Amino acid sequence: MSAPAAPTPPPPPSPPQPPSRLKKLLGGGKAAWTAIVAVVALVGTAVGAAAAWPQWLPPRHLPEPKISVVSRENSFRWSTPKTVKEITKTPPDIKGACTSELESWLASQGSVPNVISIRFVITTEREESIVVLGVRNRVQRIGEPKMITNVIPCEVGGGSLLYVRNIYQSVDVYPPASVITDENDKQLKRFTVNLSKGDAAEINLTLGVESSGGVYEIIPELEIMKGGKHEFLPVPNNGRPFRVAGDLPEAPGVSFGSDHDSLPPFPQ
Numbered sequence: 001m002s003a004p005a006a007p008t009p010p011p012p013p014s015p016p017q018p019p020s021r022l023k024k025l026l027g028g029g030k031a032a033w034t035a036i037v038a039v040v041a042l043v044g045t046a047v048g049a050a051a052a053w054p055q056w057l058p059p060r061h062l063p064e065p066k067i068s069v070v071s072r073e074n075s076f077r078w079s080t081p082k083t084v085k086e087i088t089k090t091p092p093d094i095k096g097a098c099t100s101e102l103e104s105w106l107a108s109q110g111s112v113p114n115v116i117s118i119r120f121v122i123t124t125e126r127e128e129s130i131v132v133l134g135v136r137n138r139v140q141r142i143g144e145p146k147m148i149t150n151v152i153p154c155e156v157g158g159g160s161l162l163y164v165r166n167i168y169q170s171v172d173v174y175p176p177a178s179v180i181t182d183e184n185d186k187q188l189k190r191f192t193v194n195l196s197k198g199d200a201a202e203i204n205l206t207l208g209v210e211s212s213g214g215v216y217e218i219i220p221e222l223e224i225m226k227g228g229k230h231e232f233l234p235v236p237n238n239g240r241p242f243r244v245a246g247d248l249p250e251a252p253g254v255s256f257g258s259d260h261d262s263l264p265p266f267p268q
Helices: 021-026 029-052 100-108
Strands: 066-074 076-079 114-122 129-142 149-152 164-172 179-181 191-195 200-209 217-227 229-234 242-245 254-255
Touching: 066 229, 114 191, 114 242, 129 164, 129 200, 191 200, 200 217, 200 242
Parallel strands: 149 254, 164 200
Antiparallel strands: 066 114, 076 149, 114 200, 129 191, 129 217, 164 179, 217 229, 217 242
């Protein structure tokens, strides 16, 4: 009978492992895991703070140039779908010619001015040089209602309003072309405005129609060059397009009165 096999010796003990870098730093054990959770929470808090972006830090994305409309003026001549008899029956609260109340009532009757003049300013939150190239209009012709009568809500004298820079455009001409003039009515191909934070450059935009009878809705966009790139800045109108209408050379008309100012003359 053979002798029993000798028992297998136990494996030698593993050499001691050096503690990890994190455990060395945090002291190991439960305290280490508590510290890990704290670090993760701290990182999450930091990310949230970055998303909110404290106001005392400079903005990450500086605001683009902005257009703000200062005023809008309508020409002294309008077109209307009403007859002469209908359009002269003004409400009793209309106190005469050359008033905003009369123009608002005419617009409520579907009347549309033949020329509009929009005065606006460009502002920026940083130093910036902008080259103004003209205006791009998104235009739609409206078929109804048909205009049948000329209306003059305010007869004007011989004066004209001149602004620092003017841009004129006929909205029904293709290809469209902007006529740019300076304060002396000298035509320019383009002009440059140099803005610092808080500055405002004033521009007057005049839109008209070459053909007769049509009504057009327009969303104008100022065409600029900034940093070597083309951009288009919309001219706002409370979310609605502007409207202009062609005159009616053969139609009857009615005049409500007179005043002393007029819009800038539309260039021929």
